[in-house]
Amino acid sequence: MPRWGKSSSQNTPDVWPPHPPSGESELERAMRLEEEREAKRVSDAIDHAIELERQELRKRHHHTRILLLGQAESGKSTMLKNFQLHFAPETFHAETEAWRAVIHLNLIRSVNFILDLLAGGSAGSIDFDASRRSLLFSDAPSTGSLRPLRMRLSPLRQVEMILVQRLSANDPSRGALNVEEATPWYYGRASEVSIRGGTGWKSLLRRRRDAPAIDPRRNDLETARQILHACRDDIVELWASTLVQDGLKNEGVSLQEQSGFFLDEAARVASADYTPTLKDILRARLQTIGVEEHTLTVEKPGESGQRWTFYDVGGARGQRACWVPYFDDVNAILFLCPMAAFNEVLLEDRSVNRLLDTFILWKTICSSKLLVNTTFILLLNKSDILKAKLESGVSFSRYVKSYKSEPNDFEHVSDYLRRKFIAMHKYHSFRQRPLHVHMLCAIDIHTTSVVITRIHDAIIMNNLIQSDYL
Numbered sequence: 001m002p003r004w005g006k007s008s009s010q011n012t013p014d015v016w017p018p019h020p021p022s023g024e025s026e027l028e029r030a031m032r033l034e035e036e037r038e039a040k041r042v043s044d045a046i047d048h049a050i051e052l053e054r055q056e057l058r059k060r061h062h063h064t065r066i067l068l069l070g071q072a073e074s075g076k077s078t079m080l081k082n083f084q085l086h087f088a089p090e091t092f093h094a095e096t097e098a099w100r101a102v103i104h105l106n107l108i109r110s111v112n113f114i115l116d117l118l119a120g121g122s123a124g125s126i127d128f129d130a131s132r133r134s135l136l137f138s139d140a141p142s143t144g145s146l147r148p149l150r151m152r153l154s155p156l157r158q159v160e161m162i163l164v165q166r167l168s169a170n171d172p173s174r175g176a177l178n179v180e181e182a183t184p185w186y187y188g189r190a191s192e193v194s195i196r197g198g199t200g201w202k203s204l205l206r207r208r209r210d211a212p213a214i215d216p217r218r219n220d221l222e223t224a225r226q227i228l229h230a231c232r233d234d235i236v237e238l239w240a241s242t243l244v245q246d247g248l249k250n251e252g253v254s255l256q257e258q259s260g261f262f263l264d265e266a267a268r269v270a271s272a273d274y275t276p277t278l279k280d281i282l283r284a285r286l287q288t289i290g291v292e293e294h295t296l297t298v299e300k301p302g303e304s305g306q307r308w309t310f311y312d313v314g315g316a317r318g319q320r321a322c323w324v325p326y327f328d329d330v331n332a333i334l335f336l337c338p339m340a341a342f343n344e345v346l347l348e349d350r351s352v353n354r355l356l357d358t359f360i361l362w363k364t365i366c367s368s369k370l371l372v373n374t375t376f377i378l379l380l381n382k383s384d385i386l387k388a389k390l391e392s393g394v395s396f397s398r399y400v401k402s403y404k405s406e407p408n409d410f411e412h413v414s415d416y417l418r419r420k421f422i423a424m425h426k427y428h429s430f431r432q433r434p435l436h437v438h439m440l441c442a443i444d445i446h447t448t449s450v451v452i453t454r455i456h457d458a459i460i461m462n463n464l465i466q467s468d469y470l
């Protein structure tokens, strides 16, 4: 059908609407005008549809959706923090206060964990040697008992409660953070701090300029800070105590290797004027439950106005059913593999090696037909811990039999993992597509920033190809 106002095909007149034929009767004129009106209506409708499509494409081009995938503690939420810092630093810095509460909770949970484990409280109730415990906490001065420290640190239980209540205040499903739902507790590990996606917990803790002078929520948090500060020297003393270090060693517990470890920095973190550094925020541990949707608007001049939505999912096995509904509407998948987990087991199923679980997950994601047009980005994370583990003599081939007798160093092991993931992607993908692979340490701001720039370029390029701009 000729479009209104422009036509040049052989069978159609050069101008539209055409000149009226000579000798036209009244009826013929009325019919012609009616046809012309109809043709214009259809032409306008087509123009409108094309314009809407163009607008939608433009919108999609400016709005990128990214799904972060990977097992629990692979670094998904940490990667999201890096994206926020990179693209929307002002918003990121405005959330510092919320992160301070999480870091305080990480520190306090480590302290309470030590006290429980070595005193045989709830955390140590499984198979702890009672005689050793009673020695650590006996009243006899000659044994160097921890009992006085334990008494002085007991107010931290209240601080833990206050912080937990504040963080979960918007979560209708629970009065306090429900740790069991997230990951079963197991002996030798401090319990997780978890938060359900979509509860807006950061805004709960943000200092509002218009907040009333006497705000009960702020008073609570202030009280918590004061108690923590008052306990600061005792926390430092507890952590420095040889009784504690020996006790943890005897129990085979290495708190340093657990997420959210801040005991080495207790003096700084528990000080009255503590402000978290960027690194502190990246190291803070808050387990994700469900799906946290996070949209950020790029603040950089030149790119401002671009919107990025991240879906940060819980990675524990019980959380993975929530992932699929997000598959068909994302531009890119960021899959995180914690390389250092090769000698660890899943918290939710202690019979499964974490690296093996990541391989199985990767295979499932690669073979999903819903993701055939999605940009695939693989992040081999926790390079710092992998390096440290291999240097300390942990043997990679002991856990990964197919590695055989290759050198037990970072270069060879990381290259083996890279090749393995690339081969799996090639073999299991429904249709061939490019795969972008980056090695990284997500708590290192500078190197991660370089990786983010590359990820950004790859996604934008793929968006352009998908929308036929190229």
Ligand SMILES: Nc1nc2c(ncn2[C@@H]2O[C@H](COP(=O)(O)OP(=O)(O)OP(=O)(O)O)[C@@H](O)[C@H]2O)c(=O)[nH]1
Residues within 6 Å of the ligand: 070, 071, 072, 073, 074, 075, 076, 077, 078, 079, 259, 260, 282, 283, 284, 285, 286, 287, 288, 289, 313, 314, 315, 316, 381, 382, 383, 384, 385, 440, 441, 442, 443
């Ligand atoms: N040393 C080191 N720690 C890291 C690295 N990446 C992440 N972490 C830490 O690992 C812990 C777990 O990271 P998260 O980002 O919370 O993991 P997640 O994948 O979101 O986990 P879930 O929410 O349980 O699915 C956090 O305390 C991070 O600070 C890394 O490259 N090196």
Ligand SMILES: [Mg+2]
Residues within 6 Å of the ligand: 076, 077, 078, 286, 287, 288, 312, 313, 314, 315
């Ligand atoms: Mg998370």
